[in-house]
Amino acid sequence: MSAADVAEVVARSRRFVRDVVIPAEPLTGTPLDPEARAALQRQARAAGVFAPHVPVELGGLGLPLTAWSPVFQEAGYSPIGPAVLNCMAPDEGNMLLLERLATPAQRESFLVPLAAGDVRSSFAMTEPHPGAGSDPAALATVAHRRGGRWVIDGEKRFISGAEEAAFAIVMARTPDLGERAATMFLVPMDAPGVEIGHAIRTLETAITGGHPHVRYHGVEVGEEAVLGTPGEAFRHAQLRLGPARLTHCMRWLGLARRAQDTALDRVRSRELFGHPLGELGLAQALLADSEIDLASSAALIDRAAASLVADPREGATASSLAKVHVSEAVGRVIDRAVQLCGGDGVTHELPLLGFLNEVRPFRVYDGSSETHRWAIARRAIARRRAEVEDGEAALDVAEGAR
Structure with a gap:
């Protein structure tokens, strides 16, 4: 797909989200009704913006991973945009995993x-x-072989979307295959023995279907x-987890951009102490810091996708x-927008408080x-150790050649 083709998808998505999706947003804190989502998805399909990440043969637009970010950001400009365009978690990550691993019958x-x-x-x-x-290595759910079948026992929690899901991809230890072995299973939610338990209440509402316990x-x-x-399973999970982290980044970066646009509109229209708010240095500093956070976030996403x-x-x-x-950056951007909007920023007259709730989790x-920082630091230390050891080995070879 050419750069011009991607740019056209971005433009279509931008128009659709602003013209169709935002006017249909439910009240702050209210999840999108499944029937309303289905109706909006039909409009998204007609507008040519549905499932941008899905292969063309499956009804999507076939965008490569490196082209997802600008489109997912446009979808994320509304909290319900990704669900309408069918690129919301956890479905989007599961589609990628199924595309890469599923048998023809599973597909x-x-x-x-x-x-x-x-x-x-x-x-x-x-x-x-x-x-x-x-x-993930602390996995406690177990699946044992019994005859020609597998029997799964365990409890999961924080299973996003489970209350509306038709099936789950279940991670379970399979000690029959080795002490540290784990396997993924496709399990219908209506299978005998599957029980949706306690519903966990969370800050955000964009991921519909709750985050309950599942036994x-x-x-x-x-x-x-x-x-x-x-x-x-642990190796296969990496196929999903890396891109899924990035798509969360993309979607919520779009929401932060909307918060920044809200702040920019406010500082253009509001006067304080006889001057437009946007001409005051303190306001300009907040806006500038948000522009830096937005730009650096987009660059890191693009770098990670290419990697x-x-x-x-x-x-x-x-x-x-x-x-x-x-x-962390999207939270800072939205928080600054709240500050720049003053009293209105901390009310439901503007959607900014809802945006904060969406991105904080x-x-x-x-x-x-903290977990990622630990992993990043360990990799950096290991990389530097290898560089030093390689350098010392090269020096020893050079000394020995003299």
Whole structure:
């Protein structure tokens, strides 16, 4: 796809979100009704902006990962935009995983309806403490072989979208395949033994379908439910987690841009002490810092996307860098917009408080900022150690050649 083609998709998405989606936004703090979402998705499909990341043969626009950011930012300009364009978590990440790993039968049963927006999905990895959270290796849910089937037992929590999902991709330890082996399973939400438990109330509402506990009591599935290679769930998860971190960054960066636009409109129209607010140095400093946060965030996202395509191993570090920076930068941008809008900024007359609620959890979701900082630092130390050791080895070789 050419740069001109991508630019046209960006322009169409921009018009659609501003002309159709924003006027349809529910009240702040109110999730999008499923029937309203379905109606808006039909309009998105007619406007040529539906499922920008999905391959053309599945009804999407076929954009490569390196072209997602500007389109996802336009979708994210509205909290409900990504759901309307069918590029919202967790469905978007699950589509990518299914596209890469699913068998032909799994594609037909799970990926095709998900890409069309006909069903929702969830990704069941996170568990109550001391199970898997920021550390996936702590996975406690277990699947054992029984005859020619698998039996899954365990409890998950914070399973986004589960209340509306038709199926989940379930991560479970499979000790029959090795002490540290884990496997992914495609499990319908109406399978016997699946129970949606306590509904966890959170700050944000853009991800509809809640974040409940989900329990698996002796859930039986066949070999056809295994997604990817048995025992390779941790490796397969990286196919999803790296890009999914970036798409969160893209969507919420779009919301931060809308907050900045709101602030820019306010400082142009508001006078203070006899001068337009935008001419006051303190206001200009806040606006400038937000412009810097927006630009640096976009650059880190683009760098990480290119790295994931070129070298997934290097891309993991780049996506961690982007995730930490963007998750904190978007909060700063929206908070400054609240400040610049004064009294209106802290009311529901403007949508900024809702925006703050949407982005604050991102510093925890997809690995906390602290977890990513720990990983970033470890990789940097290891990289420098290798550089020094390689340099010393080269010096020893040179000395020995004399």
